[in-house]
Amino acid sequence: DTGVSQDPRHKITKRGQNVTFRCDPISEHNRLYWYRQTLGQGPEFLTYFQNEAQLEKSRLLSDRFSAERPKGSFSTLEIQRTEQGDSAMYLCASSPGLAEGYEQYFGPGTRLTVT
């Protein structure tokens, strides 16, 4: 069990550029979650997948954000036309169950800085 991995760990980009993050969940975990964490705050839910289906998106996820999980394996989160307010830590987590209540295992996160 290698844990949840995320790539890149850090990303610095200029306002207006597009960025894409990747998350590799623990093998065979059915659910994959994306959260965003800003300094001094707890993580906030963005979206989640059950296998390859994206089942819920938070209001935090504007039209500039899109996420995919092709074939129910790894997931990508893309932010188009980045804004300074997008600067945050983006966390990915996976969970083994198909119901609520299973613990989520988090990756190390991708820290995005928009200049």
Place this chain on the structure above:
Amino acid sequence: AQKVTQAQTEISVVEKEDVTLDCVYETRDTTYYLFWYKQPPSGELVFLIRRNSFDEQNEISGRYSWNFQKSTSSFNFTITASQVVDSAVYFCALTGSGNTGKLIFGQGTTLQVKP
């Protein structure tokens, strides 16, 4: 709407002291799950414990113990004989509605254990 409140922003103790981190939650669901996560300086969230709403039994794991009281909507976390390695940000979380498994986090409590 669900909400988690961690009123203690920062706590500082001297090594070997006992410390309790408070967590108060709000939910209208009858079935829900509560979690505690640890976020050390390295940044990766580490799962500590999960409780479901039907199990109010307190739990002890080594120096860690948890007190769940539905009557006061609280799920407090106590570290006995704290150590410097316990220094971290601790988050309490609650499952959101709708069987999505998404987590609603509190703002976190920063614990500093001084030698």
